[in-house]
Amino acid sequence: MRIAVLGATGKTGRYLVSRLCQDGHAVVAVSRKLDRLEAIDTCATRRQADILQRDTITPALADAECVVSLAHAGLTEPLLAALPPQCRWVVLTGSVRRSTALPDPAADGVRRGEAAFRAWVAAGGHGVMLHPSMIFGAPDDRNVGRLLRFMRRWPRALPLLVPLPGGGRHTVQPIYFEDLVAAFAAAVTPSRALPLDIEIVGPEPMQYRDFVRATAAALGRRAWIVAVPLSFLSAAAGLAAAIGLKVPFTAAELRRGTEDKRFAVAPMQTLLGVHPRAFEAGVREKVARGWF
Numbered sequence: 001m002r003i004a005v006l007g008a009t010g011k012t013g014r015y016l017v018s019r020l021c022q023d024g025h026a027v028v029a030v031s032r033k034l035d036r037l038e039a040i041d042t043c044a045t046r047r048q049a050d051i052l053q054r055d056t057i058t059p060a061l062a063d064a065e066c067v068v069s070l071a072h073a074g075l076t077e078p079l080l081a082a083l084p085p086q087c088r089w090v091v092l093t094g095s096v097r098r099s100t101a102l103p104d105p106a107a108d109g110v111r112r113g114e115a116a117f118r119a120w121v122a123a124g125g126h127g128v129m130l131h132p133s134m135i136f137g138a139p140d141d142r143n144v145g146r147l148l149r150f151m152r153r154w155p156r157a158l159p160l161l162v163p164l165p166g167g168g169r170h171t172v173q174p175i176y177f178e179d180l181v182a183a184f185a186a187a188v189t190p191s192r193a194l195p196l197d198i199e200i201v202g203p204e205p206m207q208y209r210d211f212v213r214a215t216a217a218a219l220g221r222r223a224w225i226v227a228v229p230l231s232f233l234s235a236a237a238g239l240a241a242a243i244g245l246k247v248p249f250t251a252a253e254l255r256r257g258t259e260d261k262r263f264a265v266a267p268m269q270t271l272l273g274v275h276p277r278a279f280e281a282g283v284r285e286k287v288a289r290g291w292f
């Protein structure tokens with residue numbers, strides 16, 4: 001099948017391009033930037049286009065039978081409007097962030113994208129929207145990469161004290177990037193049996209404290225969790241950012257960390273056949289590859 005991949009130069013997209021080529025598809029990698037396209041697997045045809053520029057995106061997608069987008073869900077509406085008539089299937093990216101109860105413009109963008117996708121399906125389109133949780137593991141992943149770098153810099157002679165709001169008892173369910181790639185690769189086969197959306201998440205929710213401890217353990221270190229009020233930590237993170245100090249998490253991220261993220265993994269396993277690895281295994285793999 002001829003598949004156009006948007007977001008092909010991204011942290012996950014470039015691995016998806018290689019995987020789809022290996023699976024025997026004719027892949028067109030699309031990016032706004034030529035220099036970023038040059039780093040993409042040569043198995044793919046490369047085209048420069050911007051989803052927001054109709055005169056560039058329409059020709060870039062002209063021969064696609066399937067369009068996969070790893071660009072932000074906020075770009076869904078213009079993307080769907082640019083699809084060629086022979087495109088019979090789309091795989092779009094949302095985010096589990098759509099479920100947050102906190103004020104969050106990025107989550108609003110995901111919800112708008114989801115609404116545009118549902119309206120397009122109601123009008124006769126076919127496809128699926130995959131909603132990843134926190135993605136980690138790629139060489140340039142910021143989520144775990146910056147925590148690893150912070151821990152690596154911390155002097156070995158000092159105990160690794162990690163302050164977390166409320167002691168880090170809220171949950172998160174990170175997905176390893178290669179499991180996400182496998183989910184997208186499975187979802188490109190058109191299937192009326194798929195629901196409109198599937199959450200792409202780690203095997204089970206884990207507390208932030210265990211997330212931090214597993215990250216430290218992958219470096220051969222032990223982390224000691226210190227419970228600190230969110231208000232204090234947010235103020236400290238804001239102050240550190242204002243004076244140019246590098247801290248692993250921003251105030252907004254710390255606030256989001258006080259919401260429990262808990263999702264069902266069974267639909268991903270049964271519908272796409274992907275059984276995601278545990279966070280501990282993924283972070284060990286990232287460290288072993290030296291990707292931080």
Ligand SMILES: NC(=O)c1ccc[n+]([C@@H]2O[C@H](COP(=O)([O-])OP(=O)(O)OC[C@H]3O[C@@H](n4cnc5c(N)ncnc54)[C@H](OP(=O)(O)O)[C@@H]3O)[C@@H](O)[C@H]2O)c1
Binds near residue numbers: 010013075
């Ligand atoms: N990282 C996470 O933890 C996380 C969690 C949940 C959901 N997600 C979503 O999952 C997807 C993949 O994540 P990622 O971290 O791999 O993404 P990423 O590295 O940020 O890549 C996003 C890609 O979108 C492309 N893009 C942006 N604006 C575009 C436009 N106007 N026209 C064409 N392409 C455009 C960029 O390509 P060029 O700059 O080369 O054009 C870039 O390659 C994203 O949609 C993200 O929102 C991420």
